[in-house]
Amino acid sequence: MARTDPDISPAPPATERGRRTRRKLLDAATIEFGERGFHEASIASITRRAGVALGSFYTYFGSKEAIFRDLVRDLSEGVRQAAAQSLAERELDALETERAALAAFLAFAREHKEIYRIIDESEFVDPESYRLHYEKTAERILGRLRAGAAAGQLRGDLDEAHAWAIMGMNVFLGLRYAVWSKGEEDRPEHAAQAAATILSEGIGPSDA
Amino acid sequence: MARTDPDISPAPPATERGRRTRRKLLDAATIEFGERGFHEASIASITRRAGVALGSFYTYFGSKEAIFRDLVRDLSEGVRQAAAQSLAERELDALETERAALAAFLAFAREHKEIYRIIDESEFVDPESYRLHYEKTAERILGRLRAGAAAGQLRGDLDEAHAWAIMGMNVFLGLRYAVWSKGEEDRPEHAAQAAATILSEGIGPSDA
Numbered sequence: 179m180a181r182t183d184p185d186i187s188p189a190p191p192a193t194e195r196g197r198r199t200r201r202k203l204l205d206a207a208t209i210e211f212g213e214r215g216f217h218e219a220s221i222a223s224i225t226r227r228a229g230v231a232l233g234s235f236y237t238y239f240g241s242k243e244a245i246f247r248d249l250v251r252d253l254s255e256g257v258r259q260a261a262a263q264s265l266a267e268r269e270l271d272a273l274e275t276e277r278a279a280l281a282a283f284l285a286f287a288r289e290h291k292e293i294y295r296i297i298d299e300s301e302f303v304d305p306e307s308y309r310l311h312y313e314k315t316a317e318r319i320l321g322r323l324r325a326g327a328a329a330g331q332l333r334g335d336l337d338e339a340h341a342w343a344i345m346g347m348n349v350f351l352g353l354r355y356a357v358w359s360k361g362e363e364d365r366p367e368h369a370a371q372a373a374a375t376i377l378s379e380g381i382g383p384s385d386a
Numbered sequence: 387m388a389r390t391d392p393d394i395s396p397a398p399p400a401t402e403r404g405r406r407t408r409r410k411l412l413d414a415a416t417i418e419f420g421e422r423g424f425h426e427a428s429i430a431s432i433t434r435r436a437g438v439a440l441g442s443f444y445t446y447f448g449s450k451e452a453i454f455r456d457l458v459r460d461l462s463e464g465v466r467q468a469a470a471q472s473l474a475e476r477e478l479d480a481l482e483t484e485r486a487a488l489a490a491f492l493a494f495a496r497e498h499k500e501i502y503r504i505i506d507e508s509e510f511v512d513p514e515s516y517r518l519h520y521e522k523t524a525e526r527i528l529g530r531l532r533a534g535a536a537a538g539q540l541r542g543d544l545d546e547a548h549a550w551a552i553m554g555m556n557v558f559l560g561l562r563y564a565v566w567s568k569g570e571e572d573r574p575e576h577a578a579q580a581a582a583t584i585l586s587e588g589i590g591p592s593d594a
Contacts, residue, residue: 215510217425273590298509302423309566316562323589332589339559339580340589346558347551354524354550358517372547380588381531381540381548382481 184241187248191238200238202228207249212292216246216303243304250300250307253293258318260286272326277374279322280348284366287356294357316341347373392449395456399446408446410436415457420500424454424511451512458508458515461501466526468494480534485582487530488556492574495564502565524549555581 191197206227210219221242225232239245264282265275287293300308320341326332355369399405414435418427429450433440447453472490473483495501508516528549534540563577 276589295509298506301503301506302510312558312561326589330591333583333592336589337580339563339577340584342558342562342577343555343581343584346554346556346561348554349558350520350550350554351547353520355547369547369550372545373551375541376548376551376584376588378588378590380584380586381484381534381544382586383538384541 185244185247187239187244188237196237199228199230199234203230203235203238203245204249204252206230207245208253208290208292208296211246211249211296211299215295216242216299221245246296246300247304247307250297250304250311253290253296254307254311254314256290257283257286257293257315261318272322272329272331273374273378275322275326276319276344276377277370279319280351280373281366281370283348284352284356284370287352288359288366291357294353312345316345319344344377347376393452393455395447395452396445404445407436407438407442411438411443411446411453412457412460414438415453416461416498416500416504419454419457419504419507423503424450424507429453454504454508455512455515458505458512458519461498461504462515462519462522464498465491465494465501465523469526480530480537480539481582481586483530483534484527484552484585485578487527488559488581489574489578491556492560492564492578495560496567496574499565502561520553524553527552552585555584 191200203224206224207219210224210227214223219242221235222232224245225235235245239248260282261279264278270278297308297311300311316338320336320338323332323336323341323344327334327336351369351373355364355366359366399408411432414432415427418432418435422431427450429443430440432453433443443453447456468490469487472486478486505516505519508519524546528544528546531540531544531549531552535542535544559577559581563572563574567574
């Protein structure tokens with residue numbers, strides 16, 4: 179066996195300076211993969227964008243595949259943190275929590291429009307990361323639904339299927355209102371409001 | 387200008403036999419692109435799978451890109467027809483209609499698991515078809531929501547955002563319960579039921 183596996187990145191840097199360089203490379207990779215796609219992207223272009231010497235790349239990542247995989251997990255973690263931070267800011271009931279989580283995701287997607295292209299491309303470049311991203315996201319939503327049910331704020335029969343349904347709503351509202359937004363009239367708040375009313379009352383007639 | 391553009395397929399065949407051969411090539415392309423992805427797929431392998439002479443391919447399609455694009459539109463039309471047929475079978479109210487449309491989509495996705503990979507890959511190979519697929523699907527859902535609202539069976543304020551939210555639910559329930567189904571316990575009927583209760587009453591406590 180070779181000592182290094184190009185598919186596995188070296189251990190994370192131990193110094194603050196090393197962490198900053200690794201972060202710069204991940205940010206440059208976000209733009210490179212987002213703009214050019216995996217196949218057209220190159221390590222040379224990533225290091226150039228990051229202002230880092232080409233040789234230093236391999237201190238942090240084993241290969242183009244390895245940085246792509248680490249980036250998908252980094253973006254997935256970014257999605258998680260964006261919601262977590264927003265939810266930690268105040269005390270919310272379960273329905274308000276879902277609305278705040280979606281609003282945080284829409285804001286994150288507006289700031290990081292590349293995220294869709296990169297996560298979508300991982301289905302082909304790194305299927306395991308693709309699957310992990312959605313499985314973990316659905317698990318987090320299910321955890322929130324169960325907490326809400328335990329608090330008597332949500333129905334008691336919510337399960338994995340409800341979590342996947344909510345995740346799908348959020349992903350497609352993000353695609354339409356953050357990535358494909360057609361301008362000012364496509365306000366993300368409107369999308370968040372639509373999803374919130376579906377979750378609070380469904381789409382049946384209001385006097386039902 | 388050249389007489390033929392390889393990105394544009396020739397006019398559809400006028401004879402029944404021609405239509406059957408074109409259909410065979412599209413079905414073979416579904417398997418080829420679904421199993422190998424666009425880049426690895428080859429015209430030679432598509433014609434071999436279809437049992438059609440290599441040279442005949444160009445009677446029906448201008449290039450690998452052209453058959454891929456025609457296939458995405460063909461699958462998109464298949465999704466539309468699956469729902470339309472199911473809805474034409476009986477008289478349903480608006481909420482039952484959404485449930486039946488999702489059930490028909492889940493059944494179609496189970497029978498054509500390649501559809502996810504092919505439509506997802508069109509984001510990279512043929513972005514216009516990708517976008518068209520979702521825009522048209524959302525438009526159809528919005529048409530149903532408006533008809534339901536006009537009949538007093540749905541809320542009057544439903545709009546494009548609600549249609550995209552419902553489409554997202556359906557796409558992700560299909561991914562989880564048709565494509566990534568883990569076995570017998572992952573019944574598509576359960577996913578359809580979860581979506582139906584979200585649309586009929588939301589996820590709040592049942593005695594709210």
